[in-house]
Amino acid sequence: MTTGSDYEALALDLIARTERAVEAIAGASVETGVHFTFTDIVDAVERGLPAGYPEATRGTTSRRDVIEQMARDIFGGEMYEDGDA
Template sequence: MTDPDHEAPTLDPIARTERAVEDVAHSAVDSGITFEVTDVVDAAEPALPGGLPAPTMVTRAGGT
C-alpha cells in the first residue's frame, strides 16, 4: 500500500510539468512555431513549489 502524503511531493510537480508540456504543445500546433525542451522547462518552473532541488542535465551515451 502506498502513502498518498508521501507521493504528493513527487506527483504534484509531475502533474504541473505535464500541464506545461500540453500548453507548449498546443501553442506549437496553434502557432506553427517549433518549441524546444527548454521552452517546456521555462513554462513549468514558475508553477513548481519552492524549495525543490535545482534541475540537472542528463547526458545520454553518444552525446545526445
C-alpha cells in the first residue's frame, strides 16, 4: 500500500533529479552557447531514472508532463516562491 509519505518522498526525489538536470543543462548551455529545451531536461531526468521508477501520475498527465512542469517552475523560480504571499 502506498502512503502519503511515499508520494511525498517520490515527489521530492523527482524534484531533486529535475533540479540537477536543470542545473547541468543550463550550465552546458552557458558554456557552449547551445540552446536547450525543456524536452532536453525531461529526457535527461528520464534517462537517469532507475528501472521500475513509479509513474506517479493522475489521469492523462504523464510523468514527462510532471517533470516538464517541475523544470519550468525551477527555471522560472516558481518552485521556490512562498505560497503565503
